[in-house]
Amino acid sequence: MHLQILSGGNRFANLVQWSSMAGCLVGVSLLARQLGTGVGGQALATVICATIPMGLLQSVTSQNDYVLSFWLVCLSYNLLRLAQGQTDARTFIELGLALGLALLSKGTAYIYGLPLVVTGLFLGFQQLGARSVKPMVVSLAMPLLLNLGHWMRNYQVFGKPLGVSGDITKNTLFTPAAILSNLVRNTALHLAVPYDFANRFIVKVVYQIHSLIHLDVSDPRTTFSGLAFQIKAMDGSMPIFLSEDYSGNPITLLLVILSAGLYVFHYRRRFNHRFTLLLYSITLVAMVIAYNSLLAWQPWASRLHLPFFVLAAALMGTVLGYYTLELTRLAYGLVLILALTSLPYLVFSSHRPVFASELFITSDYSIINQPRISTYFNANPSLLLPYFKAVDTANKTNGNSIGLYLSNNDHWEYPFSRIFNFINAKKAVRFKSVGVENQSTKAFRPEWDFTPWEIFSVGFHTLGQRLTIEDKALGSIIYNKVLESAMVSVYTRENGGVPPQ
Numbered sequence: 001m002h003l004q005i006l007s008g009g010n011r012f013a014n015l016v017q018w019s020s021m022a023g024c025l026v027g028v029s030l031l032a033r034q035l036g037t038g039v040g041g042q043a044l045a046t047v048i049c050a051t052i053p054m055g056l057l058q059s060v061t062s063q064n065d066y067v068l069s070f071w072l073v074c075l076s077y078n079l080l081r082l083a084q085g086q087t088d089a090r091t092f093i094e095l096g097l098a099l100g101l102a103l104l105s106k107g108t109a110y111i112y113g114l115p116l117v118v119t120g121l122f123l124g125f126q127q128l129g130a131r132s133v134k135p136m137v138v139s140l141a142m143p144l145l146l147n148l149g150h151w152m153r154n155y156q157v158f159g160k161p162l163g164v165s166g167d168i169t170k171n172t173l174f175t176p177a178a179i180l181s182n183l184v185r186n187t188a189l190h191l192a193v194p195y196d197f198a199n200r201f202i203v204k205v206v207y208q209i210h211s212l213i214h215l216d217v218s219d220p221r222t223t224f225s226g227l228a229f230q231i232k233a234m235d236g237s238m239p240i241f242l243s244e245d246y247s248g249n250p251i252t253l254l255l256v257i258l259s260a261g262l263y264v265f266h267y268r269r270r271f272n273h274r275f276t277l278l279l280y281s282i283t284l285v286a287m288v289i290a291y292n293s294l295l296a297w298q299p300w301a302s303r304l305h306l307p308f309f310v311l312a313a314a315l316m317g318t319v320l321g322y323y324t325l326e327l328t329r330l331a332y333g334l335v336l337i338l339a340l341t342s343l344p345y346l347v348f349s350s351h352r353p354v355f356a357s358e359l360f361i362t363s364d365y366s367i368i369n370q371p372r373i374s375t376y377f378n379a380n381p382s383l384l385l386p387y388f389k390a391v392d393t394a395n396k397t398n399g400n401s402i403g404l405y406l407s408n409n410d411h412w413e414y415p416f417s418r419i420f421n422f423i424n425a426k427k428a429v430r431f432k433s434v435g436v437e438n439q440s441t442k443a444f445r446p447e448w449d450f451t452p453w454e455i456f457s458v459g460f461h462t463l464g465q466r467l468t469i470e471d472k473a474l475g476s477i478i479y480n481k482v483l484e485s486a487m488v489s490v491y492t493r494e495n496g497g498v499p500p501q
Contacts (some may be wrong), residue, residue, distance in 0.1 A: 010418075013431050015064050020057040020070040024310050025050055027073035031314035034080035035277045037321045038306040040331070046323065047316020047335050050340035052252050052309050054302055057244035057349055065277065065303055069310040071102035072109070075116055076280075076311060080125045083276045092135040096114070096142030101148050112233050112307050115286035119279065157442045164438070168225035171296045177213040178222050182292035183494050185229055189302045190248030192231040194240040199231060224298040231299075241361045243350045249303045249309055251341055256312050270322055277318060284312055336394060351378040371420045378417040383415070386488040391419045393483045393490045394454045400427065403434035403452030403469065407459030410489075416456065434469050455479050455491040467491045 003012040025046050034046035035047055049055070058066055075098035099117065102109040120139075124132035129320070151161035158164055171178065188206050192199055195361060210217040218228040221308060231241035241247075263271060287308055294489050295301070324331035347353065348360035352375075356362050363370070363378040377384040405414055413431065420429045431452060451471055465499055467479045 009211050012175070017057050017063060017066045018063055019229040020066040021055060023070045024055075024066065024073050027070065027077060028310065028313045028317070030077055031280075031311075032317040032321075033072065034077065034084070035314060035318040036274050037051050037318040040323025043317075043330065044321050045314050048252065048255065048316050050311035051309055052306070052313070053242075053247055053342065053345045054244065054306050055310065056345040057242060057247055058303065058306060060352055061350070063138065063244060063303065064109075065306040066310075068102055068112070069110055069307040071098050071105060072112055072116070072307050072311060073260050074098035075102060076283075076314075077425065079116060079120055080121060080276055080280065082120065082127060082342055083279060085127060087127050087135070088136070091308040092139040093142070096139035097146075099139075100143030100146030101397050104144055104150065107305055108291075108295075110162075111290050112287050114290055115283045119283045123279075126284070141192040153443075157255055158439045169296055169298070171222050171294055173219065173221035173293075174293060177215050178219075179289065179292045180213060181210060181217070181219070181222050182295070182297050183213050185297045186292065186301055186305065187253070189246075189299070190250055190253045190305075192248055193250065202231065222296055224296050227299060228498040229297065238345070240349055240359060242345055245303060245449055247299050247345070249305075252309055252313075253417075255316050255320070256309070259312075259316045262323065263315075271319075277315070281315060284308070284315060287311075301400045305395070328343050367400060376412075376418055382440055383412070383487055387415055387419055389483060389485060390456050390488045390490050391416060391423060394411065394456075395420075395423060395427075397454065397492060399453035399492070400433075401430045401450055401452045402455075403455040405435045405455055405457040405460065405463075405467075407431065410465065411458040427470070451477065451493075453493050455490065458487060460489070463489070466494075 003015060004010055029042040029046045030150070031188045032042045055066065063129045075095060075437075078091050078095045078098065082095070097180045099113060102113055121136065124136045128135070136187070147226070154163040155161050171182065184206055188202050191202050201450060207217055215222075217403050223229065260281075263277075291305075291308070295304075298304075318332070324334055344360060347355055348357050348362055350360065350362050353360070353362035354368065355365055356366050358363060363381070365371075365374070367375065374384060377387070402416065406413065411432075417429065417431065420427060430452075432450065432452060432454065455467055455469065457467070463481075469477050469479065471477050478494040480494050481489055483490035
């Protein structure tokens with residue numbers, strides 16, 4: 001919002017995620033140093049973090065998983081400082097600020113942050129004993145103050161401090177089998193490849209494991225509401241789809257497993273003197289358990305796993321650094337493999353390709369020469385023409401107030417304002433949502449209200465030729481359909497005159 005106001009547009013909207021990625025690269029290097037590795041291990045940790053496929057795809061979007069990752073890195077860094085005896089005020093203040101900003105960024109912060117908070121409480125008492133109460137109270141007060149207004153507004157509107165009900169995303173079966181089920185299915189999301197035989201094998205293994213634990217692979221208690229287990233399986237002859245919503249981190253996951261195995265099997269010989277490394281590893285394992293215990297499985301969950309992979313990069317750099325730095329060629333080989341395998345995600349993102357490609361299913365244009373207005377629709381090109389037709393229809397009536405009747409989250413509001421601005425930058429257009437039936441109507445304020453001249457109906461196909469909208473000031477207002485398309489219909493207010501100014 002601030003970048004939009006300061007720049008007068010949205011050209012810097014994706015800079016928030018990109019800056020968070022840059023901050024994570026610095027932070028992961030510092031984490032690795034705190035875990036006891038040298039410059040080589042820090043460099044390896046940074047390379048691993050920089051080449052996380054989902055990270056590369058998300059870093060140029062307006063999603064917020066990298067933002068959350070950055071605050072969790074800041075939180076983890078200060079926890080390691082605390083573990084090493086740095087109990088100054090700065091450490092506790094930064095702990096509180098990082099936790100508060102993480103909670104403000106995304107709901108999954110409550111899950112990933114829980115093990116970190118427990119670790120912080122343990123370290124506080126370990127380092128200061130009873131004297132830790134005061135600094136920890138101050139530290140925990142900061143996230144409360146940062147989030148209190150947000151929680152209060154949510155409670156006033158929805159009756160819950162965290163807002164709308166998350167029942168469809170919650171896991172409701174808390175057994176070892178349920179946790180294992182979620183862990184196996186979430187792991188499968190990162191192992192999918194563009195070869196059908198391999199994907200079928202992965203699915204078969206998932207089903208066999210669920211047969212052994214006597215749990216349905218799509219058990220509604222552990223699965224996002226109404227969905228069945230699947231992975232992004234594609235035939236080997238078909239193109240490859242690289243998306244910030246679905247793509248996995250196959251090589252990064254294999255490195256996590258390899259690092260964990262080396263750490264466990266060689267703990268006594270190489271790592272038993274590293275208390276911070278042990279504590280950090282236990283915390284990462286606790287994060288995995290917490291995530292798979294609390295969240296139901298979702299087919300697009302790989303993007304939610306980004307904070308774990310970012311934090312795990314520090315562990316991987318530290319552990320693998322002990323081995324690869326003894327074999328320099330092996331270190332160079334690993335970096336080369338990571339760099340080469342990350343290139344497709346870097347230049348062939350399906351929605352933001354540097355080069356358009358048929359092998360990697362991308363939009364028809366490179367972002368370098370694509371018309372800017374069309375980039376808003378790269379994730380759903382079928383909406384481009386209907387949105388333009390709707391705006392053109394509204395311009396012909398000189399209407400400057402639009403009511404948006406949206407059916408679900410797949411239909412976007414924002415491109416309408418960009419198209420209006422593209423066609424006539426001097427025209428000021430107001431928007432409001434109509435036909436709203438959820439609890440957000442409690443937040444209505446009369447000074448914000450206006451009566452729209454046109455209604456854009458997106459995603460509804462059974463509204464008919466006339467639409468009635470209840471206006472708080474004027475009562476029932478009738479709108480007549482003047483444009484109908486597969487996705488967007490336009491209704492104009494029935495009063496026979498010119499639109500209100």
